[in-house]
Amino acid sequence: MPMQRQCKIVQNSRLNPYAVSMVLEVGEMVPGTGQFLHIKCGDGQLLRRPISICDWQEGLLRIVFEVRGEGTAWLAERRRGEYLDVLGPLGHGFETNAKGRYLLVGGGIGIPPLLGCARNASGNCTAVLGFRSGDRAMLLGEFASCCASVRVASDDGSMGVRGFVDQVAREILETDRDFTAVLACGPRPMLKSVAQLAREFGVPCKVSMEERMGCGVGACLVCACDMADGTRKHVCKDGPVFDAEEVDWDA
Amino acid sequence: MPEVDLRVSLAGVELKNPVVAASGTFGFGREYGQFYDLGELGGICVKGLTATRREGNPAPRIAETPMGILNSVGLQNPGVDAFIAEELPFLRQFDTRVIANISGNTPEEYGEMCEKLSAAGVDLIEVNISCPNVKAGGLAYGTRPELAAEVTGEAKRHAGKVPVMVKLSPNVTDITEIARAAADAGADALSLINTLRGMRIDVDTRRPILKMNTGGLSGPAVLPVAVRMVWEVHTAVPHLPILGMGGVSGGEDAAQLMLAGASAVAVGTALFADPYAPLKVRDGLRDIAARQGLDKVRSLTGAVRPW
Ligand SMILES: Cc1cc2nc3c(=O)[nH]c(=O)nc-3n(C[C@H](O)[C@H](O)[C@H](O)COP(=O)(O)OP(=O)(O)OC[C@H]3O[C@@H](n4cnc5c(N)ncnc54)[C@H](O)[C@@H]3O)c2cc1C
Numbered sequence A: 001m002p003m004q005r006q007c008k009i010v011q012n013s014r015l016n017p018y019a020v021s022m023v024l025e026v027g028e029m030v031p032g033t034g035q036f037l038h039i040k041c042g043d044g045q046l047l048r049r050p051i052s053i054c055d056w057q058e059g060l061l062r063i064v065f066e067v068r069g070e071g072t073a074w075l076a077e078r079r080r081g082e083y084l085d086v087l088g089p090l091g092h093g094f095e096t097n098a099k100g101r102y103l104l105v106g107g108g109i110g111i112p113p114l115l116g117c118a119r120n121a122s123g124n125c126t127a128v129l130g131f132r133s134g135d136r137a138m139l140l141g142e143f144a145s146c147c148a149s150v151r152v153a154s155d156d157g158s159m160g161v162r163g164f165v166d167q168v169a170r171e172i173l174e175t176d177r178d179f180t181a182v183l184a185c186g187p188r189p190m191l192k193s194v195a196q197l198a199r200e201f202g203v204p205c206k207v208s209m210e211e212r213m214g215c216g217v218g219a220c221l222v223c224a225c226d227m228a229d230g231t232r233k234h235v236c237k238d239g240p241v242f243d244a245e246e247v248d249w250d251a
Numbered sequence B: 001m002p003e004v005d006l007r008v009s010l011a012g013v014e015l016k017n018p019v020v021a022a023s024g025t026f027g028f029g030r031e032y033g034q035f036y037d038l039g040e041l042g043g044i045c046v047k048g049l050t051a052t053r054r055e056g057n058p059a060p061r062i063a064e065t066p067m068g069i070l071n072s073v074g075l076q077n078p079g080v081d082a083f084i085a086e087e088l089p090f091l092r093q094f095d096t097r098v099i100a101n102i103s104g105n106t107p108e109e110y111g112e113m114c115e116k117l118s119a120a121g122v123d124l125i126e127v128n129i130s131c132p133n134v135k136a137g138g139l140a141y142g143t144r145p146e147l148a149a150e151v152t153g154e155a156k157r158h159a160g161k162v163p164v165m166v167k168l169s170p171n172v173t174d175i176t177e178i179a180r181a182a183a184d185a186g187a188d189a190l191s192l193i194n195t196l197r198g199m200r201i202d203v204d205t206r207r208p209i210l211k212m213n214t215g216g217l218s219g220p221a222v223l224p225v226a227v228r229m230v231w232e233v234h235t236a237v238p239h240l241p242i243l244g245m246g247g248v249s250g251g252e253d254a255a256q257l258m259l260a261g262a263s264a265v266a267v268g269t270a271l272f273a274d275p276y277a278p279l280k281v282r283d284g285l286r287d288i289a290a291r292q293g294l295d296k297v298r299s300l301t302g303a304v305r306p307w
């Protein structure tokens, strides 16, 4: 059940020049991996901002975000001890199984929610993490601590392999396709490539989609996502995680 | 503070308090029903219904603007039959008024929907002649008096005992013209305002944020326009009750609309920032009435003292 709550910030730290990690006291809120919070970012912004749940443990919830515009800039400035007006947990997340072995594919700010997946799975997961450049890298140590293998790619080659995560994922799948599922989060073109790849190798694939939101709870219908069957579902309520086969990638 | 009677009447339908959820911002009640008892509301205007299922417009469908939002949902809904079968029984569990909002492509479609909804048992029918997002029909009905009258007449002929409330578009030169046309054609109440047409462009990509390029503006930015239009319409057709809306997020905003002539108010966009906004508006109205020593909130209606 979603709720509205004033959540105390207990930690605010920088992961790199762009990304902020924040830990919130969320009380009785019990989120699943891949769900998100809808956060009020001051009185200047009418709309809340959707931010994925990165990790959660007994009343403490972590979010990781990059500053993009005024809302996330305001959020980044909030200090320990301040309170945030939060709606959550919202949406349908990744349904991870404690015995599952997943291929986690993340790009940029799509990486944080995959950490929760890795922690909830078998310890036998492989993570492929992509950044624009090395100075934007984050959470590498934490993925390494709960995954069997972590591979890194960067667009400019300043860290890991030069290129995109789907190339690395292809190399992995060519030798080993024994994964419970591919779980992916990142920009839409990346998700599209990963979805194609998973289909080619016959591995189930779940993707976390982004869309501009209003209510965040399924009431206003602004966050439409085109489905392969010609219908339009809603990212905040039916998603953000969808089966890759359900999505109309050509829309 | 003395007890304030919050009950109001809208076209003969008694609401337990003057605060209604605005059409298209509250779905069919299920989502916000997770946060509070829907029976706390005076009424619920459901998402705009059409004769058959519609998937609406492609995303992005929302853009944030200074103290407002633009939307271009385009009437995504399951169709009137699915509403009656799957959503109305749920809404009927709550002690609140159910207002069905309808949009048609032809006067006959409005008539057919009214007949079905009247038979199914809703408390009020809100005839949307103003939705700016549908290329066919919608906008034209709300901007031309003779078409507004035709649709109103057709709705009245098929709505049976259920009162018909006509929802007016602000995207006109003189809103009182349309209001009079609807009144003369038999409307039992009027609701206003729907969204104002607007546009926002991303300067770097030179693309409009909305995939449909333009959309409807709502939220606090439109409140003064809504207050002015409610006042003009109330002055032009003082015998017709008005459901006022547009930018209401607190008791003070609602009181302004009531003073301008509204019998009740709807709250829409404010929900996105605060799911509890309608309840706060209700409590704020009660506080204002109490502070002013009023024993009933309905005595605010039309009580503005213009210069
Ligand atoms: C389900 C979901 C989960 C997300 N999780 C994360 C996360 O964990 N970490 C993170 O850094 N970012 C995440 N994002 C993206 C984040 O919501 C945007 O970066 C943020 O809304 C930008 O707000 P702003 O005011 O800083 O930017 P502005 O560009 O000024 O925002 C203007 C408007 O556009 C919307 N908007 C802008 N970019 C996006 C976007 N990419 N997706 C949706 N709406 C957008 C804003 O919400 C706001 O309404 C997520 C988005 C979604 C939909």
Ligand SMILES: Cc1cc2nc3c(=O)[nH]c(=O)nc-3n(C[C@H](O)[C@H](O)[C@H](O)COP(=O)(O)O)c2cc1C
Pocket (backbone or CB within 6 Å): A214, A220, A221, A222, B022, B023, B024, B025, B047, B048, B049, B071, B073, B075, B101, B128, B131, B167, B193, B194, B195, B217, B218, B219, B220, B222, B245, B246, B247, B248, B266, B267, B268, B269, B270
């Ligand atoms: C996302 C969204 C969807 C809407 N859908 C409808 C609709 O289906 N039918 C309708 O008559 N009005 C619709 N409206 C208009 C609202 O009911 C209301 O008239 C308008 O938003 C002004 O009120 P507000 O500023 O409180 O939101 C919609 C508004 C929004 C923001």
Ligand code: FES
Pocket (backbone or CB within 6 Å): A212, A213, A214, A215, A216, A217, A218, A219, A220, A221, A222, A223, A234, A235, A236, A237
């Ligand atoms: S944001 Fe309102 S339905 Fe998704």
